[in-house]
Amino acid sequence: MPELPEVETTRRGIEPHLLGRRVVDVVVRQPRLRWPVPGDLGTRIAGRRIEAVGRRGKYLLLRTSVGTAIVHLGMSGSLRVIPQDSPADRHDHVDIRLDNGRALRLHDPRRFGALLWTDAPPETHPLLAGLGPEPLSEAFHGALLHAVAQGRRSAVKALLMDGRVVVGVGNIYASESLFRAGIDPRRAAGRIAAARYDLLAERVREVLTEAIAAGGTTLRDFVREDGRPGYFRMSLNVYGRAGEPCPVCGTAIREAVLAQRNTFYCTRCQR
Structure with missing residues (x-):
């Protein structure tokens, strides 16, 4: 998607x-x-x-x-x-x-x-009224994520993909942001420290900014408005790379299903 x-x-x-x-x-x-x-x-x-x-x-x-x-x-x-x-x-x-x-x-x-x-x-409009802040805006920051996460036992990746918390951080970019922040996507959202959420918010902005500059990611059907593919796929560290070595430590990338979505992560780099 x-x-x-x-x-x-x-x-x-x-x-x-x-x-x-x-x-x-x-x-x-x-x-x-x-x-x-x-x-x-x-x-x-x-x-x-x-x-x-x-x-x-x-x-x-x-x-x-x-x-x-x-x-x-x-x-x-x-x-x-x-x-x-x-x-x-x-x-x-x-x-x-x-x-x-x-x-x-x-x-x-x-x-x-x-x-x-x-x-x-x-x-x-009903489709837009309940949406959370834009991830590239000043309204999105680590303190927001930490506050919303309090008491939540669900996985942090599910929190990051909740459009009521922040809009537009889909499966690909959630996986990549969590990898860059060193956070295990399976970890309970309510058990992550505020400082780690500060880093995660920074990595979300970083990943999305880089992806926009590269024209997005080519996955099956997506092409740019002029028909050319996006090139961020060349920069993916974990998404779609199950079994391949982690680009940082060499450990095989793992795949799991969280909230009915395929999730990719490194067991050594992400805690």
Whole structure:
């Protein structure tokens, strides 16, 4: 599933092509995504200029003067800016056509993505209202993690992936951040000292910043908005490397399942 760096890479890629452009119309070939594409989306957005291209967690926000389109890429979705007359693939479900002859095309083979609309401030939408702070913002820090973790017996990795605690730290980047912080992902969240949470917050920011700079991580379906793959996979220390030697100590990387997600860690470097 595309995680925060992949979504932010997409946002930065499409923003220059969308900002200030007027929407001509919307072509919906397949409305049955994770949630139905609103039938009146074209009526609501046609003739409006895109005033901002934002992101909240893993959601992209296309803001206009009358409302906001909320886009989620699901497990296999991607957005590309293409000429309007480009032939549509069977998984090209929606085109938002612009006044410069180009279109923003939503491609989603598994149809777990979404394209929704809200007239209200997007932060009040049910999908966004309960989200925690952005991990690259000043609102995210070790003291926050330590406070939320008090009394929790669940694994620290599950805490880090809880969108109500912090948004967008998905499976890949949680595994990599915990490795860099030297924390065993299986360790009970409530039994980790404040100083270690300070380090973990720093490593989360570090990993996500590096991943964004590299264009995200290529895992099966994800490609950048221009079709090129992300390259952070080349920097992964533990994720997807079960049985391979740890890059620090040489111990074989272990794999476990935590909160129904595959988890990778080094038994010597992570305590």
